[in-house]
Amino acid sequence: MEMNRQETIKQDYQYCEQIIKHHSKSFYYAFSRLPKAKAQAIFAIYAFCRRADDSVDLVETTEEQLLAVTNLEEELSLFEQGNPIDHPIWRALTDVFKRYNMSIEPFYDQLTGQKMDIExxxxxxxxxxxxxxxxxxxxxxxxxxxxxxxxxxxxxxxxxxxxxxxxxxxxxxxxxxxxxxxxxxxxxxxxxxxxxxxxxxxxxxxxxxxxxxxxxxxxxxxxxxxxxxxxxxxxxxxxxxxxxxxxxxxxxxxxxxxxxxxxxxxxxxxxxxxxxxxxxxxxxxx
Missing domain, CATH: 1.10.600.10 (Farnesyl Diphosphate Synthase)
Known part of the structure; x- marks a missing residue:
């Protein structure tokens, strides 16, 4: 069971790494030089931010954009309550929050920034x-x-x-x-x-x-x-x-x-x- 969990989290971090590798060559070039555990944490945080960006960029109407950010905000709230949805980014972030003294507030601030972009x-x-x-x-x-x-x-x-x-x-x-x-x-x-x-x-x-x-x-x-x-x-x-x-x-x-x-x-x-x-x-x- 523990082996399965470790394999899953490994795949979750790989999923996040592919996102930063694809979207930001400069950040990947810099942060892939971190020790593995820290690099994985950065990749997971970047993947969340990319998802926040995409929630606005990949839909066309203001209504769709607001709905997408609201949905992500609800997912973040579930994560904060200890009930993350079953998705690689949230599973990876759960691991990050266990390993580091993270604050949830900047994640909400990021979504506020997305709303500022929409409106x-x-x-x-x-x-x-x-x-x-x-x-x-x-x-x-x-x-x-x-x-x-x-x-x-x-x-x-x-x-x-x-x-x-x-x-x-x-x-x-x-x-x-x-x-x-x-x-x-x-x-x-x-x-x-x-x-x-x-x-x-x-x-x-x-x-x-x-x-x-x-x-x-x-x-x-x-x-x-x-x-x-x-x-x-x-x-x-x-x-x-x-x-x-x-x-x-x-x-x-x-x-x-x-x-x-x-x-x-x-x-x-x-x-x-x-x-x-x-x-x-x-x-x-x-």
Whole structure:
């Protein structure tokens, strides 16, 4: 019986690993370097977040999206009560919660972020954008923290939140064109667009001018400030987790330079950090 349970949980973690391997090459590249038990925990948490994303992205109408998130919220509630549904992600997370001092709140915050995406309102300013970024990405940082800093006595809550926000700002800056063209979303704050007199029509026409670059760079420099601010505290992560955290942070930060190298073209080009560049980053921080 115990052997069967171990085989099942092994398969559950493999299921989660395939999800991160398919959807995020950069995260997989960084976190697959963790000791096996920690890597498995990260894969399970990522799989939950991917499922939350897909609950919104894979259906078309607002009603369907809200229903999908509500259903996932109900599953999370059952999980919290100790009655998880029979699914690889929930079985894997049950094991993660047994092994680490996890908090359920960031998981609910992640679903709040999904609802914010469904009932989307353009952020009025950078502060509103960062609030949104907390719910969709800072929450992920808080989910990962008990795994990556399991031995730490220092409160790393703000570090995890800041790093998550920096990564979300990076996502937004990489995906300006895709977000607008595919899902009609503008995450660039209204105040910045107004200040620079950059309009929705400019976005439609994929105009990359000095105004657009100033808006883009203001957000990029905010993200880089947050990346810089947390560097010093990476030493408080578990010794076996410091390199993967540094690596994931450095690779994500590298996306900003990838956009710059492409002359800020985040409309017609897919900006990414190549496997060769990932290896260079890895060697530089090892």
């Amino acid at each position: 989307f309102a353009e952020p009025r300013d950078l502060s509103e954008l960062e609030t949104y970024s907390y719910y969709v990405a800072g929450s992920v940082g808080l989910m990962l923290l008990p795994v990556l800093a399991s031995q730490s006595d220092k409160d790393l809550t703000q570090l995890a939140i800041k790093l998550g926000i920096a990564m979300q700002l990076t996502n937004i800056l990489r995906d300006v064109g895709e977000d607008f063209q595919k899902i009609d979303r503008i995450y660039l704050p209204i105040a910045e667009l107004t200040t620079e007199n950059y309009t929705k029509k400019d976005l439609e026409q994929r105009i990359i001018n000095a105004n657009f670059i100033r808006i883009w760079e203001k957000l990029a420099q905010r993200a880089e400030y947050l990346y810089d601010e947390v560097q010093e505290d990476f030493r408080y992560f578990d010794e076996d987790s410091r390199l993967p955290v540094k690596l994931s942070s450095a690779i994500y930060r590298g996306l900003l330079d990838a956009v710059r190298k492409n002359n800020y073209d985040c409309f017609n080009k897919r900006n990414y950090v190549s496997p060769l560049e990932m290896q260079r980053i890895y060697k530089s921080i090892k």
